Structures are given as structure tokens and as C-alpha cells.
Amino acid sequence: MLDFLVSVQTAIRSSxxxxxxxxxxTHDLSVLLAILPITLIFGAAHALTPGHGKSVLxxxxxxxxxxxxxxxxxxxxxxxxxxxMAVVLALxxxxxxxxxxxxxxxxxxxxxxxxxxxxxxxxxxxLRAVVGRTHVHGxxxxxxxxxxxxxxxxxxxxxxxxxSRGVPEAGITLAFxxxxxxxxxxVVVALASVLAxxxxxxxxxxxxxxxxxxxxxxxxxxxxLLLILAMSELAG
Numbered sequence: 001m002l003d004f005l006v007s008v009q010t011a012i013r014s015s016x017x018x019x020x021x022x023x024x025x026t027h028d029l030s031v032l033l034a035i036l037p038i039t040l041i042f043g044a045a046h047a048l049t050p051g052h053g054k055s056v057l058x059x060x061x062x063x064x065x066x067x068x069x070x071x072x073x074x075x076x077x078x079x080x081x082x083x084x085m086a087v088v089l090a091l092x093x094x095x096x097x098x099x100x101x102x103x104x105x106x107x108x109x110x111x112x113x114x115x116x117x118x119x120x121x122x123x124x125x126x127l128r129a130v131v132g133r134t135h136v137h138g139x140x141x142x143x144x145x146x147x148x149x150x151x152x153x154x155x156x157x158x159x160x161x162x163x164s165r166g167v168p169e170a171g172i173t174l175a176f177x178x179x180x181x182x183x184x185x186x187v188v189v190a191l192a193s194v195l196a197x198x199x200x201x202x203x204x205x206x207x208x209x210x211x212x213x214x215x216x217x218x219x220x221x222x223x224x225l226l227l228i229l230a231m232s233e234l235a236g
Contacts, residue, residue, distance in 0.1 A: 020170050
């Protein structure tokens with residue numbers, strides 16, 4: 001499956017590069033509009049490969065107690081942040097990006113900040129489980145930003161390629177398609193996770209288990225998993 005997704009991305013990336021080259025020559029907007037659906041598929045295929053915070057999002061969705069719409073908003077914020085940071089870095093902050101062969105396209109400073117914020121989110125879930133507090137306003141948005149802060153490497157590639165051809169607007173257009181593709185995958189992950197959470201809670205309730213006790217246990221487990229995920233990334 002992974003090999004198939006990689007092959008799909010390779011083929012689409014070649015097509016997108018050709019379209020950017022064509023737009024740089026003709027400046028015909030119809031060229032960009034025609035490849036937006038392909039870019040969406042590109043983003044979705046990219047998001048299905050390992051990474052992109054899917055595990056973090058799923059764990060948070062299960063342990064957050066947030067209603068479905070707010071969990072979906074978290075997924076959207078994560079996708080927008082993930083792609084948006086690549087656009088910002090490509091346009092104004094490329095000095096933060098590693099240019100070595102091994103680490104090409106990485107932004108170590110942002111990766112460190114992202115992992116540290118996820119540690120904070122995990123710690124908050126554990127604290128909330130202990131003291132029994134409900135979620136705070138804007139918690140889901142914060143979690144989405146924290147998980148999505150690491151920039152998308154393929155969006156960075158598209159942005160740098162478009163900028164090198166003198167058409168950064170083409171890169172921004174393609175980044176919009178990437179947001180739609182990555183966002184679609186993350187929304188599906190979030191929805192599946194929260195539906196599974198609600199189903200388990202209903203089963204517990206039918207068997208006379210106090211929902212509040214269950215949610216506090218889920219909070220604690222989700223917090224510990226987030227800490228483990230974030231700390232393992234920091235250690236790596």
C-alpha cells in the first residue's frame with residue numbers, strides 16, 4: 001500500500017511540475033484551475049502515508065471529550081497549519097529550513113516547538129483527568145495548531161519549485177489543493193475516532209459504568225499516549 005501511495009505521489013508530482021512550467025510560460029489561470037483536483041488527490045495520498053499527526057489527532061479525538069464538530073474543526077486547523085507553515089516558510093522564512101541532503105525540507109526549530117506543545121496538551125489531559133475539569137474554550141484549536149506546526153515537505157517542494165520559476169502564486173494555488181486533500185484525510189480520521197469513542201461510551205453506559213469515570217480514564221490514557229508520542233519524537 002505504501003509503495004502504491006508513493007508511486008501515485010511521484011506521478012502526480014511530475015504532472016504538477018509540468019503544469020507549473022506551463023503556467024510560468026503562458027500565465028494562463030485555467031492551467032492552475034485544471035490541476036486543482038489532481039492536487040487534492042496528491043494531498044490525500046500524501047496524508048495517507050506515515051506521519052502528518054494522524055496518530056496524535058486520533059488520540060486527542062478519543063480523549064478530548066469535545067463534540068464531533070469541534071473535533072472536526074481540530075482536524076481542519078491541523079491541516080491548514082501543516083500546509084500553511086510550509087507556505088510561510090517558503091515565502092518569508094526559508095532560513096529556518098534545513099538544506100542538507102539528509103534533512104532537506106525539515107524545519108528543526110518548528111518540529112521542536114510542535115513536540116513541546118504536544119507534551120503540554122498531553123500533560124493537560126492528564127491533569128484534567130486527575131482534577132476532573134472539563135475542556136477549556138479553544139483547546140481543540142490549540143491542539144490542531146500544535147500537531148500541524150511541522151511544515152509539509154511536499155508543499156515546500158511545490159512552493160520552492162514555483163518560486164524558482166517566478167510564479168509563487170502557482171505554489172500558493174497548489175497549496176490550497178493540498179489543504180483540501182490533507183484536510184479530507186484528517187477529517188475522516190477525526191470522525192472515525194470520535195465515533196468509536198462515542199460508541200464505547202454508550203456501551204459502558206448500558207452496562208452501568210459511570211460515564212464520568214470512564215472519560216477521566218480515557219483522558220489519562222490519551223494524555224499519556226500523547227506524551228509518549230511527543231517525547232519519542234523529541235528523543236529521535
